Amino acid sequence: MPRITTSLLRKARTIDPFLPALLGPCRDLYAAQNELRWLHEHVEKVAKARRAKGDTLAEEALLRQLVVERASGKPLQYILGTEYFGDLEIRCRPGVLIPRSDTAASVTHIVGLLRKAHNLPPELRVLDLCTGTGCIPLLFQHELYSTRNDIDLRVLGVDVSHKALRLASYNLQKVRNTRQYVDKGRVRFLKADILLDPFADQTRGPLPLKTALNLKGQPPFWDILVSNPPYVSPSACWKTTTRSVRGFEPKLALVPPPSKPSQPDMVQGDEFYPRLLSIAQDVEAKIVLLEVADLEQALRVARCARDLDIFDGIEIWRDQPDSSPDDITDEDGFPVLGQGNARSVICWRGTGALWLGKVTAATSKGDDVQ
Amino acid sequence: MSILPSFLPRLFSIRVTTTSLRNAAARSFSTSTPTLSKSLPPRTPLLDGDLIENFLKGSGPGGQKINKTSSAVQLKHIPTGIVVKYQDTRSREINRKMARRILQDRIEEMELGQDARTRVRAREKSKKKASSGKKTRRKYRALAEGGMGEAVQEDGANEVEGIEEPVEIEGADGQAATKPADAEVLGKEGR
Numbered sequence: 001m002p003r004i005t006t007s008l009l010r011k012a013r014t015i016d017p018f019l020p021a022l023l024g025p026c027r028d029l030y031a032a033q034n035e036l037r038w039l040h041e042h043v044e045k046v047a048k049a050r051r052a053k054g055d056t057l058a059e060e061a062l063l064r065q066l067v068v069e070r071a072s073g074k075p076l077q078y079i080l081g082t083e084y085f086g087d088l089e090i091r092c093r094p095g096v097l098i099p100r101s102d103t104a105a106s107v108t109h110i111v112g113l114l115r116k117a118h119n120l121p122p123e124l125r126v127l128d129l130c131t132g133t134g135c136i137p138l139l140f141q142h143e144l145y146s147t148r149n150d151i152d153l154r155v156l157g158v159d160v161s162h163k164a165l166r167l168a169s170y171n172l173q174k175v176r177n178t179r180q181y182v183d184k185g186r187v188r189f190l191k192a193d194i195l196l197d198p199f200a201d202q203t204r205g206p207l208p209l210k211t212a213l214n215l216k217g218q219p220p221f222w223d224i225l226v227s228n229p230p231y232v233s234p235s236a237c238w239k240t241t242t243r244s245v246r247g248f249e250p251k252l253a254l255v256p257p258p259s260k261p262s263q264p265d266m267v268q269g270d271e272f273y274p275r276l277l278s279i280a281q282d283v284e285a286k287i288v289l290l291e292v293a294d295l296e297q298a299l300r301v302a303r304c305a306r307d308l309d310i311f312d313g314i315e316i317w318r319d320q321p322d323s324s325p326d327d328i329t330d331e332d333g334f335p336v337l338g339q340g341n342a343r344s345v346i347c348w349r350g351t352g353a354l355w356l357g358k359v360t361a362a363t364s365k366g367d368d369v370q
Numbered sequence: 371m372s373i374l375p376s377f378l379p380r381l382f383s384i385r386v387t388t389t390s391l392r393n394a395a396a397r398s399f400s401t402s403t404p405t406l407s408k409s410l411p412p413r414t415p416l417l418d419g420d421l422i423e424n425f426l427k428g429s430g431p432g433g434q435k436i437n438k439t440s441s442a443v444q445l446k447h448i449p450t451g452i453v454v455k456y457q458d459t460r461s462r463e464i465n466r467k468m469a470r471r472i473l474q475d476r477i478e479e480m481e482l483g484q485d486a487r488t489r490v491r492a493r494e495k496s497k498k499k500a501s502s503g504k505k506t507r508r509k510y511r512a513l514a515e516g517g518m519g520e521a522v523q524e525d526g527a528n529e530v531e532g533i534e535e536p537v538e539i540e541g542a543d544g545q546a547a548t549k550p551a552d553a554e555v556l557g558k559e560g561r
Contacts, residue, residue: 076439084461
């Protein structure tokens with residue numbers, strides 16, 4: 001990483017004495033100024049709340065403390081307590097992965113396709129594995145109900161971390177309190193370990209997914225499976241993640257646990273995908289959306305899905321999948337849509353193709369006849 | 371034609387006094403400040419095909435590997451070539467909306483010139499500012515008059531110079547004491 005020049009530090013200092021410290025994590029003056037402004041607004045908000053309670057607050061001291069925390073690399077979202085995910089403001093706490101805007105773009109895009117579908121089932125079931133803050137179920141619900149009222153949406157978010165599930169429930173409550181669609185749809189969260197083999201000897205701790213679904217009276221079949229699993233390999237975690245991610249966000253949400261003692265690095269990074277695809281098969285998902293790190297991983301996952309031989313179509317979506325239609329390229333037989341880094345792999349089968357608008361109703365009927 | 375210059379000021383003076391009366395009557399019932407005189411037409415919608423939207427990020431890794439706080443949006447309008455960048459809020463959605471609004475305003479400025487909403491608003495604002503400044507000056511002149519009678523002449527001269535449009539006379543007149551209003555009318559007649 002290039003060193004920040006003295007002239008830039010000096011320039012920052014003339015604007016605001018707090019700015020040089022923020023240049024460390026931000027690397028650029030505009031970003032640092034923005035972050036300082038947000039921190040300022042946050043401190044003012046806190047001070048206002050304190051005053052309402054009849055308390056006082058040393059604003060300058062608090063701001064200095066927050067700037068020092070940020071300069072040490074602590075993510076701004078943990079300091080301010082929230083992050084925007086699509087239209088929603090999602091609460092963040094240390095110990096749970098901060099939602100990424102790239103994930104929001106994928107979710108918004110898939111719901112945008114589903115909204116146009118004419119033959120969605122009356123009850124649409126969506127399973128989100130490794131839900132974290134619960135951002136995907138909440139955005140899915142928000143985006144779908146912004147135009148469609150004819151569908152009963154049922155979303156289940158699954159996570160292994162107790163902290164994540166508590167935060168997800170909190171976020172659900174918060175969204176319920178502020179939005180209109182209180183009664184519509186059901187969003188639930190469930191604790192389960194999706195890497196556990198349901199036939200293995202039962203140990204203490206979280207249950208395997210199937211057992212947990214059974215136990216909590218959840219249906220065994222789901223229409224859509226979405227997941228943003230841990231996908232960073234141990235070496236990539238040291239080499240490619242930024243300091244604020246490496247030092248402050250939970251390893252549990254970033255790096256898959258090693259399944260065997262001496263395992264190649266890359267295989268550990270891809271640990272979750274075979275398991276997710278087999279769950280997709282078990283729950284008879286018509287659409288599967290899996291987030292990935294880059295094009296190489298996307299191709300590995302897409303090949304893995306192709307080898308299963310159950311999907312009618314597989315696509316790779318980039319960071320901005322909704323940009324113009326002439327952004328389609330082809331990698332190893334898989335269409336790659338949009339602009340930016342490769343971000344997710346989407347697979348569909350059966351009626352899933354119709355829901356996504358990948359085939360017209362007429363052609364699929366023709367297939368059925370044949 | 372020769373009758374017109376002598377006739378016009380009188381017409382002004384009548385108009386000013388009637389409006390001032392009306393304002394004085396209305397003031398006792400309502401304290402709200404008047405809003406924009408005419409509501410502006412709706413913004414012309416942007417066509418999605420004309421836009422290139424860019425979320426400005428580096429070519430490095432993304433997703434879980436980085437945790438960026440900037441959600442800047444860059445919008446390019448292909449027909450006009452105008453580029454707008456907006457990054458003030460943490461929400462990409464809000465940034466997108468604001469960038470679109472600013473772009474619409476820029477295009478309007480290009481097409482309509484002085485009639486664009488930004489220009490209309492700016493004029494409205496500067497007018498308000500001028501009239502409130504005038505009010506302030508008048509207030510302090512009145513105070514100075516109460517104290518000592520020397521500064522009156524100078525301020526009075528300034529006051530006359532400041533008048534340009536009848537709209538301002540109405541606005542200022544409604545709120546000010548009767549004596550300065552007379553001075554304004556005289557100033558108008560003097561020209």
